Amino acid sequence: MTVYVDPPAWPAHGTLFSHLVSDSSLAELHAFAGRIGLSRRAFDLDHYDVAAERYDDAVTAGAVPVGGRELARRLGASGLRVPGRARRAAKAESLLMRWDALLPGAREVGVELVERWHEPHRVYHGPEHLVHALDSLALLEGRPAGAPDAVSSPPVRGRPAPSVTPSVTQLALWFHDAVHDGEARVDEERSAALVVELLGAHVDVAVVDEVARLVLVTTDHSPAPDDGAGALVSDADLAVLAAAPDRYARYVRQVRAEYAHVPDDAFRTGRAAVLRSLLDTRPLYRTVFARDRWEAAARSNLTAELADLA
Structure with a gap:
């Protein structure tokens, strides 16, 4: 892994900023930033913003100085770059707005989920994937992609549909990779367990059970032929x-x-x-x-x- 830094040229907060990026690993980028005392608040999905007075510290610690275009090229080639539109949608504030619209009164659950989706070891299975899956689900359900998430849902299998219930399909996507340690099936099982742990105080037990079941559907993406909600979640997850x-x-x-x-x-x-x-x-x-x-x-x-x- 190599860490790169471009010259301080981006004005903000009364100073100029550089960008610090990795060519292969966000985990290693976070480790490098920690070694030179950068706060995680300086991380912006695929890079750290480095104030001009810290530029020399980054270079002394081993960051390779390059021009802005070269840094952008290397970041793009790494697979770590998050494009502008996706960056805005994947920011914590944007995601929390979507969560609040989906399940009002459960902000603490949304905060924990957003923190999990932004874990440093994630690259594909990060907030951009969550946004893409939610927007893909909206298309499948006939809603405008990117619109505020509504509180409506396909009925829970085997139970009469209540008049209003949080969308089990949207909730399932929020939780489906909430645990992502790279262990197939175990991750899905732990994510389903997290549904029970976090949602029990906010929704009916039937909703909790259905959301956990839908999370497990993403283990092998093989919903039963009559499982309409499972088909929606599986297809949204695989939309990429x-x-x-x-x-x-x-x-x-x-x-x-x-x-x-x-x-x-x-x-x-x-x-x-x-x-x-x-x-x-x-x-x-x-x-x-x-x-x-x-x-x-x-x-x-x-x-x-x-x-x-x-």
């Missing part, structure tokens, strides 16, 4: 697979950066197995909307990535 080629390429870089500690050969073997499993799943998407609009693009992206790995 159908992204435009440039966005999909960034997703691939993000996944590799998230597993930067895994040697190349081992990563290629494991990733290829994941891709083959996804391609063998027919259909990949379970809602009519997603099958009609996303399935072909997703299969094209997956096939191309598998060929690149080979």
